[in-house]
Amino acid sequence: MRMFRPGIAATLAVPKGDGPLIGRFMRDAEPLFRIAESGSYPLAEGERLNDANVAVAIASATLAPAHGIMPISSANEAVPPDWRFERHYRTFLSHALRQNRRDAFDAAHGPGTLAALVDPLWKDFGAAYVAALQSTHEEFLGQFDMAMASDIAFGPLVAATYAAGFAACGDAQGYAAMRGLLKLLPWAVPVGMPEGAGRKWLVLVS
Numbered sequence: 001m002r003m004f005r006p007g008i009a010a011t012l013a014v015p016k017g018d019g020p021l022i023g024r025f026m027r028d029a030e031p032l033f034r035i036a037e038s039g040s041y042p043l044a045e046g047e048r049l050n051d052a053n054v055a056v057a058i059a060s061a062t063l064a065p066a067h068g069i070m071p072i073s074s075a076n077e078a079v080p081p082d083w084r085f086e087r088h089y090r091t092f093l094s095h096a097l098r099q100n101r102r103d104a105f106d107a108a109h110g111p112g113t114l115a116a117l118v119d120p121l122w123k124d125f126g127a128a129y130v131a132a133l134q135s136t137h138e139e140f141l142g143q144f145d146m147a148m149a150s151d152i153a154f155g156p157l158v159a160a161t162y163a164a165g166f167a168a169c170g171d172a173q174g175y176a177a178m179r180g181l182l183k184l185l186p187w188a189v190p191v192g193m194p195e196g197a198g199r200k201w202l203v204l205v206s
Helices: 005-012 019-028 030-038 051-062 093-109 113-122 125-136 146-168 172-184
Strands: 068-073 089-092 189-194 200-205
Touching (some): 005 019, 005 146, 019 172, 051 068, 051 172, 089 093, 093 146, 125 146, 146 172, 146 189
16 A cells, blocks of 8 residues: 655645644545545545535635535436536536636745646645546546546545645645635535536535
8 A cells, every 4th residue: 555645745845844734734634645545435425514514615715606515426326417518517626726726826825836746746646546536436427528527536636736735835824725625525526516506516425
């Protein structure tokens, strides 16, 4: 079993070396490390999720309104035909994060700072994490076109990258905004906001 923690902690310490914030990220991301190491991505039952808390976590991280969630099971629910393609969504997680957070992050911490962290940080861990989600929930992801399935799989990784970037740069406010979503990701995966859903997010659960 591959252990990712030592390399990740060392990489995050390079920009500013904010020990307490990096330590908080490492603790918050512990379930994500276990997913990457085990190759299995377990999800919580939909009944365990608090609708308001999930919506607040998504909105805080993406800087986009989210007024509720629509849980959908990875095992026994079919996605409506008009929700299976990327063009049928107002937004999805990776798109919302890149669109709403990237410029502000670059302005606060310098262009290239996030990219410099991403390559070494996620080269192996990221590949293993995404592979775990894809293999564990292959049947569910297979309902979407290739572009949308890729966005669903990479969305949590993009969110974790931003959280790690804020931690590495000592940005406590930015990290706090991402923390709710980071802690939610092991148990539920935000898919996106389908057109006509009334700002409700489709969320993958068990």
